[in-house]
């Protein structure tokens with residue numbers, strides 16, 4: 001996992017996947033999926049996202065639907081990582097499976113130290129976030145299982161090459 | 168050795184690697200569920216990797232989101248899904264038969280004690296009949312389709328005990344909304360909710376499905392009822408006999424928390440916009456005019472919901488300011504409702520009864536909300552923008568409350584006071 005550098009987009013608690021990516025933008029067309037990111041919440045966010053930007057949020061990020069279009073939209077916009085107080089289960093699995101690092105604050109109070117537009121660098125392996133003021137915010141180190149999927153480059157890389165077809 | 172909960176036992180029974188000390192266990196699954204919108208997301212990768220389905224008899228696929236498709240783009244997605252299912256020769260492809268979660272619990276693949284995964288968060292609903300079932304994303308489901316396995320972390324369990332007797336005007340929806348009010352949107356995060364029904368009359372099976380369905384709104388991984396005679400009745404009626412295993416927790420099972428819920432005090436609840444946990448007793452609600460009423464989705468739309476709505480609408484009319492959309496959860500439910508006369512009663516009263524599918528629940532079709540719409544819905548999520556326009560507002564309630572509000576043209580705190588209770 002390489003170091004991610006970009007600006008912070010800050011969100012609150014319980015940001016559900018319908019708000020992250022409204023159902024109206026569900027599609028197999030990557031361009032449509034990309035444009036839908038946070039569209040209802042604030043249509044000005046998506047056009048201003050730059051590769052390497054980091055989503056920062058409060059509790060229960062990604063609750064709700066399991067639609068992986070929400071992960072696709074985040075990745076298609078070049079968001080490099082999501083840092084939150086904690087994550088909803090399905091979202092966390094989906095993100096990890098697709099090689100999008102999701103890390104939690106070691107101390108939830110550190111959320112208050114971040115603001116939209118701030119420049120940060122996230123070191124997934126080290127589990128740290130550095131701000132432009134050179135503050136270091138510790139994150140919770142990912143477990144062995146998550147590291148294994150990261151190292152492989154996503155869950156699909158752990159598949160047997162081709163599974164044996166059924167007789 | 169401390170006692171085990173239902174999810175402990177089901178995960179233990181399905182573990183397929185020896186390394187049982189690791190946090191994540193590799194488990195065999197008994198069944199996989201998928202629908203058009205999520206399965207379509209995995210087909211390209213599945214084919215690119217040259218995969219085949221590990222056991223096609225254990226897969227249930229249903230086109231419920233786009234059934235039938237409302238746009239050309241969705242028709243293309245639907246066709247892609249259907250041709251995938253046919254090329255893979257999946258025998259349980261349920262074409263236009265209703266919402267996948269309802270179809271799963273109507274099917275023999277879903278058995279007590281089973282471990283089931285599905286490409287949709289409400290897969291958890293099968294917990295209503297004693298299965299440990301959970302939703303995952305397309306990539307996880309692709310992996311399971313190819314291998315018959317997945318990884319699972321042992322969840323902590325919260326026991327929820329129901330006591331007392333539910334008032335006749337309240338139902339499973341009110342119970343689970345009350346629980347959401349207690350636990351919030353993340354109170355069950357990563358947890359298994361284990362429901363112990365010690366209530367006076369026992370919750371009916373439809374109420375249990377409504378509760379298990381919305382366990383995911385509390386963040387839970389499983390929402391499983393301790394199987395009892397209601398469960399056994401359901402299986403015997405469905406399969407002719409009990410085929411699965413009634414997995415019950417040990418008497419000394421270790422729970423992270425125990426919640427006691429006295430149902431006798433439980434009057435109707437509503438969740439206000441824009442969170443299913445934004446719950447108040449209906450009697451405390453500020454009156455609000457509605458433009459739309461929706462009875463449907465996998466959260467309800469079952470026979471008892473249609474029966475309650477039909478009872479409310481007998482010899483009454485839907486308010487002229489309200490569009491009332493009704494969608495039975497499956498074609499099976501639809502047929503039963505037809506035979507019972509509910510469809511006729513609802514139609515006479517002015518409701519629109521639509522073909523079984525997700526419909527307006529996910530903002531897909533058959534009643535999507537505009538900016539000025541205020542909806543009272545028996546679905547499971549009132550997240551902002553989910554049912555349509557970002558500015559539309561959805562209140563969640565039981566089918567009975569939805570029907571009463573449809574007649575009144577408003578959600579009011581006195582909905583159960585002056586309409587003549589039966």
Ligand code: SF4
Nearest residue numbers: 289464465525528529
């Ligand atoms: S009815 Fe609603 S919640 Fe249920 S599967 Fe369909 S879109 Fe999802």
